[in-house]
Amino acid sequence: MSNESGRLWVISAPSGAGKSSILKRVLRELEGTAFSVSHTTRDPRPGERHGVDYYFVSRSDFEKARDRGELLEWAEYNQNFYGTSEAFVTAQVSQGLDVFLDIEVVGAAQVRQRLPESKSIFVMPPSRDALEQRLVLRGTESAESLARRLSVANKEVRCALDYDFVIVNDRLDDAVDILKKIIMADRCQLDRQRQKTQHLIDDFDANG
Template sequence: MKNERGILFILSGPSGVGKGTICKALRAQKLNIQYSVSATTRNPREGETHGVEYFFKTKEEFQKMIDQNELLEWAEYVGNYYGTPIEYVNQTLDEGRDVLLEIEVQGALQVKKTFPEGVFIFLTPPSLDELRSRIVGRGTETEDLINNRMAVAKEEIEMMKHYDYSVVNDEVESACDRIKSIITAEHCKVSHVQPKYEKMFRS
């Protein structure tokens, strides 16, 4: 498997579906995969380290990255910028390691344009009721906000068609197993391994 380029996996899905939880669980399993580190202009929270949770940038630095096309995608959210530096992703892939990028739906659609060879995984709720109870469960939202987020989530689920895979987040462990299977399967794709065989049989 040496000298093969890594694969970029994009994990996305509607707000509230549990992307962060799944990503954390995958990290805990110490897979041979690198987690993409985003750049942001928001202030570090307690315990966050530059280069680990985020690359913390000033607005000027971030604007420069946008201008120089150094981001796979970026977005503004509640007054702050968030984005994915291309360089970090490409370096890691060139080293032959896979990259997992956890990202909102709109960002994933941007990545699809800038990096179409990525493998796009959509995390789905088992049902709309379940999604609502997860959003309510956070306990921080008013009824209006909950309805609004549900409407957005429904629109986001429509975006599933732009993805390669859809993984239902019924249980964290099962969802992680499915994602690991997708990673394994993608490495078995003929388009991925054929160059290696052609080389082997020529020598």
């Protein structure tokens, strides 16, 4: 689908809520979408690829990009830096794409302040127990790391009230379907269809 103008979408969730799984499906199944690859100083997880999932950079390189003003947002999360290239996002949105930023709540707040035309989505786990179980099943968390992530999650879920949309990820297929419907409905808004709508009105006037 070709859009008159794109949209920047900020999507956040507690670690383990499933936002990455939802996003991968939507990006694969819905035309006209793109993923903004963030920069991070954390180590890659198994299966993650540089330039696809994240740009994995040194702390020094990250700080240089930040100090040059090249980042739309940045934050420190779980003892690592995360940030988004403003140039990449601007280029993708100008091409009419729905661009997704997978970022934590501090970075999301920065984006909403700088780009109020963006939309934000918070993915909720169905319960705290469900979130803990998902983190345990990952098999990558120590007891200390698990406790830290759950503590952070307790704070993050309160930020859901600041977002435009909330999706409860109880079943992956349902969550994917909901996100796709949100995007499709947004594409019909007048601010994304103004030129096309005016063209149709002009056609009626010319041939009326």
